[in-house]
Amino acid sequence: MRKSAKERGEPILREKSFELLINTVKNRRPKTILEIGVNEGYSGIAMLLEVPTAHLTGIEIDEQKAERAKLNYRAFGVETRAKIFLGDGSEIIPLLSGKYDFIFLDGPKGHYGEYCDNLISALNCGGVLFADNVLYRGYVGKGKKAPHKHATIKHGMETFLDKITNDKKLKTVVYDIEDGVSITEKLYE
Numbered sequence: 001m002r003k004s005a006k007e008r009g010e011p012i013l014r015e016k017s018f019e020l021l022i023n024t025v026k027n028r029r030p031k032t033i034l035e036i037g038v039n040e041g042y043s044g045i046a047m048l049l050e051v052p053t054a055h056l057t058g059i060e061i062d063e064q065k066a067e068r069a070k071l072n073y074r075a076f077g078v079e080t081r082a083k084i085f086l087g088d089g090s091e092i093i094p095l096l097s098g099k100y101d102f103i104f105l106d107g108p109k110g111h112y113g114e115y116c117d118n119l120i121s122a123l124n125c126g127g128v129l130f131a132d133n134v135l136y137r138g139y140v141g142k143g144k145k146a147p148h149k150h151a152t153i154k155h156g157m158e159t160f161l162d163k164i165t166n167d168k169k170l171k172t173v174v175y176d177i178e179d180g181v182s183i184t185e186k187l188y189e
C-alpha cells in the first residue's frame, strides 16, 4: 500500500513516524482509536492489525479516499472494526460523543490548534494523542521563520504545541523525527 500510495502522490505517514505510531499502539493496546485524516486507510489498518481487539473511527473529508479506505479495510479483513465519518474534521470533531484510548491526528495541518481542546476532551484518562507534522517543515517554534503561505499552519501548530506541553493534566514528548511527532498522555480529567 505504501509503494502504491507513493507512486500516486498520496500522503501517508513517513516511515520512522509510522514505526513510532505502531510501537506506541503495540505498547498501549487501545480498545478505541480515532484517526483524523484517514486517506486510504494505511495507518488505520496497521493499527487494527497490531491490536486485533481494537476498533477504529476515522474522519476523512475526501469521498474517494474514504471509499478506497473502505475497500482496503475489507481487503485486510478489518472492515467490521473500522468505520469512517465522511466530512470536515472542523464540523465532526465537536460533535463526537465517544471517548477514545488513542487518537491519531493526521488531518489538515492548519487546524490542529482548533481541534486540540475537543480531542483532549474525547481522550480517556491514560489515553494517548499521537500527532504528526507538529514541527511542520522545520517552521514551527519561536524564532523560526515560515514563508507567508505557511504562516497559518505555523501559528496553528504553535498553538497546538503550547496547549499540549503546558496543560498540567497532560504529559507530552515531542520527537524531532521526519516532520515532527508529538505523543501526549492524558494523566487525569
Ligand SMILES: C[S@@+](CC[C@H](N)C(=O)[O-])C[C@H]1O[C@@H](n2cnc3c(N)ncnc32)[C@H](O)[C@@H]1O
Residues within 6 Å of the ligand: 011, 012, 013, 035, 036, 037, 038, 039, 040, 041, 042, 043, 044, 059, 060, 061, 062, 065, 087, 088, 089, 090, 106, 107, 108
Ligand atoms: C496525511 S493524510 C492521512 C494519512 C493517514 N493518516 C495514513 O497515515 O495512512 C491526510 C488526510 O487528511 C484528509 N483531510 C484534509 N483535510 C481534512 C478535513 N478538514 N477533515 C477531515 N479530513 C481531512 C485528507 O483528505 C487526507 O486524506
